Amino acid sequence: MPHILTMVGASLPGGSESVAAEIVGAFGLSPVSGRILSPDRAVELTLDGDPQDGDGDARAIARTLREALPEIDVAVLPESGRRKRVLLADMDATMVVGETIDELAAALGKEAEVSAITERAMRGELDFEAALDERVAMLGGLATTEIDRLAAALTYSPGAETLVRTMAAHGARCVLVSGGFDRVTGVVRERLGFHADRANHLEVGAQDRLTGTARKPIIDASAKVTTLRETALAAGVALDACLAIGDGANDRPMVEAAGLGIAYRAKPVLRDAATAHIDHTDLRTALYFQGYTDAEMTGGSAQARS
Ligand SMILES: [Mg+2]
Structure with missing residues (x-):
């Protein structure tokens, strides 16, 4: 071929x-x-x-x-089959800049402790669930209004909205899947034009403050690849017709399983599992790899320079 x-x-x-x-x-x-x-x-x-x-x-x-x-x-x-019918995208350090859990920890003055664990988890050096539980425990007492404030002020990766809206406009099913938190992914889903989102749920206790626990089962690497398989099945397409994109160790199974798996400014553990890499340009490159031209792109940053 x-x-x-x-x-x-x-x-x-x-x-x-x-x-x-x-x-x-x-x-x-x-x-x-x-x-x-x-x-x-x-x-x-x-x-x-x-x-x-x-x-x-x-x-x-x-x-x-x-x-x-x-x-x-x-x-x-x-x-x-270069144009994909399903998009599965990671959120933190892929669709948005940075790791939201680290920014939430910053609101409690615990960013250094939490980000050290996040970095090791994303490199694949720690068990994802244990590392998540440990960091979520450190968020105990945080007001949910802090999460909403952070979600409203996120910095999006250049080209993120164009990638999602262009694929959606061409009939692809677009799902945001994250080991982060649903209170944030809901905002990102709407802002970027995803059809659905799947992420972890932080339990909320008295006075709208986090209890320091996440609902089980958590969204980890295997839940991400399961979401890919379920989305492909519901869309009636093979995994070959899917694009999965991410940056961390917990994206590896979905990036490996998808017909087009893209490592975006990724950790080394993800790089050799991917079909293609984006290291120097923005997320529109995931559209160029599928043969889209500028004229076929839609979305807020379609004309932005990288
Ligand atoms: Mg990520």
């Missing part, structure tokens, strides 16, 4: 296409046509024939090209 190579940069260096042609040539392929997805920023090249070793070669081509042009994001994907 023919493959398509997509290159995206804040601005693509001159000669990028000839560098790409030389690299795919070493794998016995050549570009037969090219298409501009975004002037000076995103281009795709259709390659003749199959990479000999399929997926392995596709990844090797992307890796070699990233080494040759270190400022760009690259994907090499089969031509058919």
